[in-house]
Amino acid sequence: EPEVTQTPSHQVTQMGQEVILRCVPISNHLYFYWYRQILGQKVEFLVSFYNNEISEKSEIFDDQFSVERPDGSNFTLKIRSTKLEDSAMYFCASREALGSYEQYFGPGTRLTVT
Amino acid sequence: GQNIDQPTEMTATEGAIVQINCTYQTSGFNGLFWYQQHAGEAPTFLSYNVLDGLEEKGRFSSFLSRSKGYSYLLLKELQMKDSASYLCAADYSGAGSYQLTFGKGTKLSVIP
Numbered sequence: 001e002p003e004v005t006q007t008p009s010h011q012v013t014q015m016g017q018e019v020i021l022r023c024v025p026i027s028n029h030l031y032f033y034w035y036r037q038i039l040g041q042k043v044e045f046l047v048s049f050y051n052n053e054i055s056e057k058s059e060i061f062d063d064q065f066s067v068e069r070p071d072g073s074n075f076t077l078k079i080r081s082t083k084l085e086d087s088a089m090y091f092c093a094s095r096e097a098l099g100s101y102e103q104y105f106g107p108g109t110r111l112t113v114t
Numbered sequence: 115g116q117n118i119d120q121p122t123e124m125t126a127t128e129g130a131i132v133q134i135n136c137t138y139q140t141s142g143f144n145g146l147f148w149y150q151q152h153a154g155e156a157p158t159f160l161s162y163n164v165l166d167g168l169e170e171k172g173r174f175s176s177f178l179s180r181s182k183g184y185s186y187l188l189l190k191e192l193q194m195k196d197s198a199s200y201l202c203a204a205d206y207s208g209a210g211s212y213q214l215t216f217g218k219g220t221k222l223s224v225i226p
Contacts, residue, residue: 031211043157043201043216055211091156101145101205101212105156 002026004106006092012112013082021077021109023092031095032075033103034067036060036088043091049075082113116142118217120202125223131190134220136202140183144205147214148176148187151199160187160200189222197224 005024013019025032034046048055049067066078075094079086089110093103116139126132138146145164149157163169163178163185175188187200199219207213 033213035214042218043151043203043214045213045215048207048211048213050211056207056213095212101147101162102159103212103214105158107156 004092004094004104006090006106006109008109009107010110010112012114015084015113016081019079019082019111021079021090021092021111023075023077023106024073025075025092025094026096026104027073029094029096029104030098031055032067032069033093033095034077035091035093035105037091037108038085038088046077079111082111084113087111087113116204116206116215118202118204118215120200120217120220122218123221123223125225126189126192128192128194128224128226130192131188132192132222134187134189134200134202134222136185136187136217138183138185138202138204138217140180142206143180143183144207145212146176146178146185147203147205148174148185149201149203149216151201151219153198157201192224194224194226197222 007022032049037043047057047061064080068076089108091108092106095103118138120136148160151157161176168177173190178185199221201219202217203214
């Protein structure tokens with residue numbers, strides 16, 4: 001069964017450093033999302049992406065964040081200058097088409113900022 | 115913001131039935147999702163309700179009342195593997211983009 005994959009599974013970085021989290025959505029999916037979940041807290045929407053541009057973004061997704069689909073398979077989330085409060089599990093999700101509603105989540109990348 | 119409220123924790127016995135309630139703000143609401151999340155894992159889709167009423171899918175059913183801003187997830191014939199967090203999520207986005215606003219989740223413990 002097709003699945004969303006994410007790399008790395010765990011990333012440790014120092015405050016102020018840039019990180020890139022990578023996702024490979026399911027191949028025929030057209031809509032892509034990033035969510036984050038701080039330990040013990042709720043899952044929070046960051047950004048949605050369709051047709052090579054951002055569809056919607058939350059207040060969390062400030063100028064430090066960016067997303068890119070550099071080729072036909074990868075979808076990346078970049079944090080330019082990490083802060084301690086960016087430590088969280090980051091989930092990528094994808095959805096097939098306009099009429100579909102189910103989002104398939106990847107296994108997540110645990111980001112630890114020290 | 116749009117508040118999604120659900121109980122923090124519930125405990126139920128193997129083989130029993132449990133109902134997990136969720137309330138949400140109705141303004142701008144499009145539809146209601148339920149996801150299951152085992153500890154340390156990604157959320158997995160359980161159900162989606164857009165119309166009032168009950169949707170049944172095997173041991174799991176989900177109910178929606180749009181006028182009351184209320185949903186519940188019903189789990190029957192509980193199994194130990196059903197111990198997980200159950201996330202209620204509402205779609206408030208425009209143009210069918212399905213941007214999800216999640217509740218804090220209900221941690222369900224199934225005991226023998």
